[in-house]
Amino acid sequence: MDSFHFHNPVKIHFGKGAVSHLGAELKGFGKNVLLAYGQNSIKKYGIYDAVAAELKKAKKRVFELSGIMPNPRTEKVYEGIEICRKNNIDLILAVGGGSAIDCAKAIAAGAKLKGDFWKTLFVNQKPITDALPIATVLTMAATGSEMDPGGVITNWKDNLKLAYLSDHLYPKFSILDPTYTYTMPKHQMIYGCVDIFSHIMEIYFSVDDNPNVSDDLAEALMKELIESINVALKNPTDYVARSNMMWISSMALNGIIGLGKRQDWMTHQMEHALSAFYDIPHGAGLAIVHPVYLKYIYKNSPAKFARFAQNVFGISAKGKTKDALARAGIDALRAYFRKIGAPVTLGEVGIGKERLAEIAAKTNIFKTSYSNLTLKDIEKIFNLCLKY
């Protein structure tokens, strides 16, 4: 294990009916709560009512920010900051998936900031010294934002989708009820699954490559995720599968599997560039880019990819060179994404080659563990994504 620092202060209440712990948790915060959520689905399925009842029980004055869209945008953040400042908000409670939570995090940081949140934090990456406390009630298994210190916001005007991280942005607590994910539309469940898988791989495919606990745990999570999604696709209300998917999403980004790992995150940079031009679901973009990216760079560490093929997809090494085994693992990954119903080419989501050079130019490129890509490489990878 390479050196690391670890401190994840998020308190988790997990399980069917976990919302019943919300009232008690709310007692630790002031009177004014901003309830931040997305579309109407939480109202349709009773989650809104359950949360509202707990807020009432805890005698909170509730303000609302609704209509947070997937790939949440700067406009929504400004709207939330305004509400917080006007009403002395004491806690932001995000109810939803990663979009609601990420938007809440940006609001939490922005509300305590003198300057413009987008320019100061997301563009210039200045550290913050304070933020409003946030908490979450999770309704999707995907981004891991419920237990991590970061968020991603899209500036549609500038075609920029950027991330910001700060220890001040860990949720104070998160309520994880797997039954809240039962009603998620199938395509969202699939994209969520791809997002989780992609997070794990961004961490796993990087040095330290010596035997290390983090890689072992990452493999265990990927294997269980493959099993769970297979079950949930057949039976969306399978509690065992849904609960595993929900907890794997948090485990992917709560820091544990990243300890002592350099981490990569190049696929996420490319997907962010892509979906800042075309408003495609994050998980769809990842399913398209990640296998192609890995195929492009695997020769820099074939042993790790061979290990992946064997330990995650159970591919036999028998009769294969290390190189062939490595390729077989990446092919299995792409086939798996396709099998569960995710797109694996840009063509499938209606994107042609027209703006790929422009998108590549907007991609944040950095030296990763296994490669040192140039703008030309990024363009090539995007073009390889056009078809299978």
Next chain:
Amino acid sequence: MDSFHFHNPVKIHFGKGAVSHLGAELKGFGKNVLLAYGQNSIKKYGIYDAVAAELKKAKKRVFELSGIMPNPRTEKVYEGIEICRKNNIDLILAVGGGSAIDCAKAIAAGAKLKGDFWKTLFVNQKPITDALPIATVLTMAATGSEMDPGGVITNWKDNLKLAYLSDHLYPKFSILDPTYTYTMPKHQMIYGCVDIFSHIMEIYFSVDDNPNVSDDLAEALMKELIESINVALKNPTDYVARSNMMWISSMALNGIIGLGKRQDWMTHQMEHALSAFYDIPHGAGLAIVHPVYLKYIYKNSPAKFARFAQNVFGISAKGKTKDALARAGIDALRAYFRKIGAPVTLGEVGIGKERLAEIAAKTNIFKTSYSNLTLKDIEKIFNLCLKY
């Protein structure tokens, strides 16, 4: 995943030279520090000097409690409580393995308590509302006490070895430098390894037995532990192996692999009874009792034991009944303990059958996930431990 609550607030600094973070961490606490440690080994190997330098840098007034013995005793706790009360101690810094840390935890709780710490906390299990803050510099990979909320103390007069847990007893921070374990005597390394393995199994061999993330992670840890100890036995200064062992010891008890699990802990109850009569190393007692205990109860959940055999020891299911596979896994476990140099019979540590009935009578027996043992069962298990 069954329902769970999770909140582990311990901050970790891990890696070679991690003690350099001690000074900065100490700044968050008051002037008076009780330095609690065991024998002279930390002085011999420079750990004491490194810690003292950081304490000096942070301008602390240092008081010392030295000579904490393995299986730390009530007398030492009283001594520490006295020092804390007399000198308004602001922080207890334990430097050592589980014994120093567990002793520090009991002192931290006892110093803030009106009544007698042993009777109130360990015997009557009354909850505490406050404790002195503690922090740790770890020098052994074994008990996991550096990242958990519990400790074990022995009352030699009453032949009682009892545990106490409270959220107030999580260390504020722990410094984990794998190189600090290089000089550990070989037998201590082996006992530490058995202790870690035993902790993981106490959690793993319990319901929930549906596919769940916690069991997957537990298997990953056990497999890596087997690899790491093999390497470290050949080369005690192998950083990769030592760092994995150290982090596995923390991961075993930091709560992550216990989420949604009922947990068992019956072997630990038996070992505590045993080593409250005979002052044998905790790890030695566990190596003797654990495989015998598992063989005694496995028929209540053969599928789980068959899974263990395949996933942890890589035993092929081919041509075996589930029952035979389950037994083969437990046999492999016992053979592994023997192979690394741990005793696997009471005879090997000089214990005969004379006091086994008395020890069984002192064992804290409870209904576990897989079994509902009686005093007669406990006696039988102890007797089965006499020889291979």
